[in-house]
Amino acid sequence: MTGIVSYASYVPRYRIKVEDIAAQWGFDATVIKKGLFVQEKSVPAPDQDTITMSVEAARRAVFGGGIDPETIQAVYVGSESHPYAVKPTGTTVAEAIGATPDAHCADFEFACKAGSEAMFVTLNMVEAQQMSYALAIGADTSQGAPGDALEYTASAGAAAFIMGKEQPVAECLETYSHMSDTPDFWRREHEFYPQHAGRFTGEPAYFKHVLNCANFIMKKTGLQASDFGYAVFHQPNGKFPLRAGKKLGFTEDQLKQGLLCPYIGNTYSGSSPLGLAAVLDVAKPGDLILMVSYGSGAGSDGFVWRVTKDIEKMRKKILYTWDQIHGEKFYLDYGQYAKFRGKIRSNAS
Amino acid sequence: MAIPEYWREIKHRYKLEAGKCKSCGYIVFPMRLICPKCQNQDFDSINLSREGTLITYSVIRVASSRFVNQAPFAVGIVELKEGVRILSQITDCNINELKSGMKMQVEFRRIFDDGSSGVINYGYKCVPM
Amino acid sequence: MQQDIAVIGIGLSRWGELWEQSLRDIFVESALHAIKDSGVDHIDSMYVGSMSPGLFNNQEHLAALLADYLGVGSIPSTRVESACASGGLAMKMACLDIMSGTSEIVLAGGVEKMTDVDTDGATLALASAADYAYEVYQGVTFPGLYAMIARMHMDKYGTTEQQLAEVAVKNHLHGSMNSMAQFPQKINVDAVLNSVVIADPLHILDCSPITDGAAAVILCSAEKARQLKLHPQIRISGLGHATDTMALHSREDITALSAVEKAGITALKMSGKKIDDIDLFEVHDCFTIAEICILEALGLFPKGKGGNAAASGKTRFDGPMPVNTSGGLKAKGHPVGATGIAQIVEIVTQLREQAGERQVKNARVGLTQNMGGSGGSCLVHILEAV
Incomplete structure (x- = not known):
């Protein structure tokens, strides 16, 4: 059965606390932390971008799965922060991991669901027997405008999944996509920071698409919330996925393993894929996992995964996502953060 | 930096591709045409x-x-x-x-x-x- | 040497930030001094060392330009390049020209006009003496390369930052007695250690400066020199030239300057001297750590023991083995292409006993050591008072 044969995550080592951002703009950190349910967020190093994090996550997945990179026939990277407007992210990633030249390559973009799109397409390429292995990556180094609410959450991270048919660690039982034209969050060409429609991003955007997608895929598979070991939803903040999960009947225990946002923020295209990686790190054979992404604009991709016994073989060779989140980290103050993220005007850029 | 200059070094910079001398086993990085140890000109390509x-x-x-x-x-x-x-x-x-x-x-x-x-x-x- | 060669004239331009003078101006100034000092009425050919007029001044084809502006007509003129050892290489090529019988009286010069670009431009131009694709690409600077040598010397042999600073203190003491020095002020160890860090553990006062300057010497066969009877004769009795791996990281021992060692051995052998026979040294102290490693490579100190050379006073102008009586690259200045020739100028000045306050007593034999990059090339010359 088609599924994930290997996976890995990459979380940058730098962090900034909500307190440091709030203090810069004169806001009350306690209120923000409570409102967004976020403590701190990851920050990419100045020498990191979507390409470098994708390469690291992909290399870990290749190593973890013991897969010959030359047998990977597709490299799809989903991101809203591709380093180039024109020039693929995927070619650099494919070259760095040794997947060139016999591979198909494409960059995906759909706000925060570009990563799950890549997963969706790779799964179907393998399922259609067009390829034996296909690599999907969700990665972002997202930017929130200084002083905007998004600045507390827009963060960086990457997750890579190699899809295949032989000995998957998690089989894909069902997929479903749900979308509509909903302008809740956007960035026009040549603009540096994205804009959003405030509270409109909630009910008619995030919740409508996530809940419809989840309900539909559960109905399609005949599964109830209680049938799942874990559920992972897109995490624009810490609160939305918890509220969506509860509405669908999931308990906090089913949600917390994949809920990374309170500690690393919203990794955009990496968000629900990283959550899935964190769940796979601990899931047992037979566990069912519901994953629903969300991308503004707007749409959700839903997946039902069933963990197999082959998950055990990955365990020794993987860098656990939560270990990366809680491992060695370097805290930045707002000035350092502004320098790292290119927010300071200088003559040296 | 000139683009061809960057491009032709990609295998070294991205993958740490090196040459292992077929005669004496010495490893050169980046790749060279002649082994500095034994002057042999045949190398196996390896990733460091x-x-x-x-x-x-x-x-x-x-x-x-x-x-x-x-x-x-x-x-x-x-x-x-x-x-x-x-x-x-x-x-x-x-x-x-x-x-x-x-x-x-x-x-x-x-x-x-x-x-x-x-x-x-x-x-x-x-x-x- | 197969044939004795004499240095019959020496000349320096002013050294420093010479805003009003061009590359050609400063070269001509030094060459005129050297020609006047020698008393010759013509030269048959010329060799000029210059590291990077292309990057510093957008000017290549220096050989023809400088011969033109020196007003020496259509003589053969050659520019040579070996990074910071370009001057030393010009010296060697001039000697070979005479030894081959092609030319009788030859000018060997060196020039660098470094202040036509800003500090960043100079840093990038100098960096081209390192492996551009595998060192410079990664962000390392020349101070960074020598800093890594220093770090290793400190880790391996217990050398201290104070000992590095002592090299600068000693060379500035020497520079204070040299009216040609760019930075003739005396400094102390605290001043070095409290100066801004460029690349840990090297402070700015561990580094040689950016300098505009030129140097020239006039050479001829010893026989010709005897005919001219213009000066006490200074004979070149040995020369050595060697190379090492371009990239610092390719060397088995990061602190060992094997090109220096090899060039030194070759030059001593040619001159029939031992290192103990040398009365004074001008060495390539582009950074304080360089002087320490060079003294070890030349065999003046055992490997790892060079750290205390300056602190002990042994390498002062009045010590048993004076090193860099001119002030060295550190205090006198380092117009890279000119340095190798300026070292010859200092040794000749000392051997003629014209060095004034900094005169080394009973100086009969002197050695110059000029180095390119992080030690990728080296030229050594031995000069003797006849």
Whole structure:
């Protein structure tokens, strides 16, 4: 059965606390932390971008799965922060991991669901027997405008999944996509920071698409919330996925393993894929996992995964996502953060 | 930096592709046409391991314009498992706590870019393990 | 040497930030001094060392330009390049020209006009003496490369930052007695250690400066020199030239300057001298650590023991083995292409006993050591008072 044969995550080592951002703009950190349910967020190093994090996550997945990179026939990277407007992210990633030249390559973009799109397409390429292995990556180094609410959450991270048919660690039982034209969050060409429609991003955007997608895929598979070991939803903040999960009947225990946002923020295209990686790190054979992404604009991709016994073989060779989140980290103050993220005007850029 | 100059080094910079002399086993990085040890001209292509040991280091505080945004930053000479040495930046580290002998892993990073509109130059940097 | 060669004239331009003078101006100034000092009425050919007029001044084809502006008509003129050892290489090529019998009286010069670009431009131009694709690409600077040598010397042999600073203190003491020095002020160890850090552990006062300057010497066969009877004769009795791996990280021992060692051995052998026979040294102290490693490579100190050379006073102008009586690159200045020739100028000045306050007593034999890059090339010359 088609599924994930290997996976890995990459979380940058730098962090900034909500307190440091709030203090810069004169806001009350306690209120923000409570409102967004976020403590701190990851920050990419100045020498990191979507390409470098994708390469690291992909290399870990290749190593973890013991897969010959030359047998990977597709490299799809989903991101809203591709380093180039024109020039693929995927070619650099494919070259760095040794997947060139016999591979198909494409960059995906759909706000925060570009990563799950890549997963969706790779799964179907393998399922259609067009390829034996296909690599999907969700990665972002997202930017929130200084002083905007998004600045507390827009963060960086990457997750890579190699899809295949032989000995998957998690089989894909069902997929479903749900979308509509909903302008809740956007960035026009040549603009540096994205804009959003405030509270409109909630009910008619995030919740409508996530809940419809989840309900539909559960109905399609005949599964109830209680049938799942874990559920992972897109995490624009810490609160939305918890509220969506509860509405669908999931308990906090089913949600917390994949809920990374309170500690690393919203990794955009990496968000629900990283959550899935964190769940796979601990899931047992037979566990069912519901994953629903969300991308503004707007749409959700839903997946039902069933963990197999082959998950055990990955365990020794993987860098656990939560270990990366809680491992060695370097805290930045707002000035350092502004320098790292290119927010300071200088003559040296 | 000229684009062809960058492009032709990609295999070295992205994958640490090296040559292992078919005659004496000496490893050259980057690839060369002639083995400096035995003058043989046949090599096997190998990818170097991405782990090594810091041999010596410095912290560049006054950098050239291309790197001024990253300064201060550490550089070091790292001996990879195969005995091959590379010079690279040491990134994601506390620059005041580096010590010779530290274990390093190689990561894929941006090295510099040719301004905000030019090509981004990628390559290897080392990170303390 | 197969044939004795004499240095019959020496000349320096002013050294420093020479805003009003061009590359050609400063070269001509030094060459005129050398020609006047020698008393010759013509030269048959010329060799000029210059590291990077292309990057510093957008000017290549220096050989023809400088012969033109020196007003020496259509003589053969050659520019040579070996990074910071370009001057030393010009000296060697001039000697070979005479030894081959092609030319009788030859000018060997060196020039660098470094302040037509800003500090960043100079840093990048100098960096081209390192492996551009595998050192410079990664962000390392020349101070960074020597800093890594220093770090290793400190880790391996217990050398201290104070000992590095002592080299600068000693060379500035020498520079204070040289009216041609760019930075003739005396400094102390604290001043070095409290100066801004460029690349740990090297402070700015561990580094040689950016300098505009030129140097020239006039050479001829010893026989010709006897005919001219213009000066006490200074004979070149040995020369050595060697190379090492371009990239610092390719060397088995990062602190060992094997090109220096090899060039030194070759030059001593040619001159029939031992290192103990040398009365004074001008060596390539582009950074304080360089002087320490060079003294070890030349065999003046055992490996790892060079750290205390300056602190002990042994390498002072009045010590048993005076090193860099001119002030060295550190205090006198380092117009890279000119340095190798300026070292010859200092040794000749000393052997003629015209060095004034900094005169080394009973100086009969002197050695110059000029180095390119992080030690990728080296030229050594031995000069003797006849």
